[in-house]
Amino acid sequence: MLGEPFKKARNVIQVLEDNGYEAYFVGGSVRDYLLDVPVGDIDIATNAKPDEMLSLFERTVPVGIEHGTVLILDGDHEFEVTTYRVEGEYDDFRRPDSVEFVRDITLDLSRRDFTINAMAMNLDGDIIDPYGGQEHLLQKEIHTVGQPKDRFTEDALRMLRAVRFASQLNFEIAHDVNDAIIEYGPLINHVAVERIQVELFKMFKGVGLKQGLHSLNSTQLYKSLPVFKEEHSLLTRLNETVKNPIPFENVMIATLTLLSQEHDLNNWVKAYKLSNKLKKESLHLLNCYDEYRRNGINETLVYQLTADYFGHFVELVFIIDQVSIDASELTTLFEQLPIRTRSDLAVTGHDIMSMFPNEKRGPWIGEYLSNIEQLVLQSKLINNRTEIERQVKRWKEQESN
Numbered sequence: 001m002l003g004e005p006f007k008k009a010r011n012v013i014q015v016l017e018d019n020g021y022e023a024y025f026v027g028g029s030v031r032d033y034l035l036d037v038p039v040g041d042i043d044i045a046t047n048a049k050p051d052e053m054l055s056l057f058e059r060t061v062p063v064g065i066e067h068g069t070v071l072i073l074d075g076d077h078e079f080e081v082t083t084y085r086v087e088g089e090y091d092d093f094r095r096p097d098s099v100e101f102v103r104d105i106t107l108d109l110s111r112r113d114f115t116i117n118a119m120a121m122n123l124d125g126d127i128i129d130p131y132g133g134q135e136h137l138l139q140k141e142i143h144t145v146g147q148p149k150d151r152f153t154e155d156a157l158r159m160l161r162a163v164r165f166a167s168q169l170n171f172e173i174a175h176d177v178n179d180a181i182i183e184y185g186p187l188i189n190h191v192a193v194e195r196i197q198v199e200l201f202k203m204f205k206g207v208g209l210k211q212g213l214h215s216l217n218s219t220q221l222y223k224s225l226p227v228f229k230e231e232h233s234l235l236t237r238l239n240e241t242v243k244n245p246i247p248f249e250n251v252m253i254a255t256l257t258l259l260s261q262e263h264d265l266n267n268w269v270k271a272y273k274l275s276n277k278l279k280k281e282s283l284h285l286l287n288c289y290d291e292y293r294r295n296g297i298n299e300t301l302v303y304q305l306t307a308d309y310f311g312h313f314v315e316l317v318f319i320i321d322q323v324s325i326d327a328s329e330l331t332t333l334f335e336q337l338p339i340r341t342r343s344d345l346a347v348t349g350h351d352i353m354s355m356f357p358n359e360k361r362g363p364w365i366g367e368y369l370s371n372i373e374q375l376v377l378q379s380k381l382i383n384n385r386t387e388i389e390r391q392v393k394r395w396k397e398q399e400s401n
Contacts (some may be wrong), residue, residue: 012292024120084108146178250281
């Protein structure tokens, strides 16, 4: 009997089988089960057509019904169940022009990208493996289902997915697959950069990142990727510098920016259409790293970082400088700060204005607050309204003189 998370889907599969249909677990969940690693999302394939699934289950969402996918809600769980299908031509190197529903699981598996993802499993754990996926798992190799040329001209992103799986699983890419990526790599320029971004992020998080970077080089696929194709030496610096997976996306972007000699953060944001949130986080890390390089670990650094970024910062410094910083050291220093955010100051911008009612508003207020902030952080000024007011008036007198 299969354990979690497969048993959560037992009822869905049982209903399909009780009504005369087949139903199997497919894709990455089967691969990860066989590798004995944590299983992510559960995908199910069936020979029941979408309208037949809709009639069998009370709670459904037709999320991709034109492609045969129905979301089935069962208790607190939900599962994407897709009708066996074969696909037509791929004119845009991304999606098929048409799909045809079929009743044979082997035909359905034939449309998948790699053999290790082209296996099916029933509730008893029996495996259907028409393309040698289990053998390739043992060999730790990435092979396509059928000819690599056919798979890559259907969906060009599959070439980057091969590199990503090399990193995620610490596998090698088979020679014929590697050669095909060299030949067809430029087709990835037809792929939306948002899809490329997702695969690159997954590659950098892989336990076999060194293998992934090696594969990115051996396939020459980097020559067709944004930024990398304009700065070939960047991949060499990555290979020399990055030793371990990078779990945080903001650390990835900060690392790439620091290692790049020709592209700044804005170039990366534009090239990969990164979110404003990721841009802001990456810029914050870069600014904090600059403070660290200039002044080392001090009160200003931990105050600027804030506790939320300690782990990210430690990761970045280790990657770039090969220096291990104890996050507890940052935490101790942070806890000893007289203030932890500007809102902890005993005065506000409004308070400063009230001290000088005849003065016009302007940038000077923010400058005063910044100066007060630094003096309080360095324990050169007590965080007390009376003391701060006395200091501010001294500054004003000095300016007047």
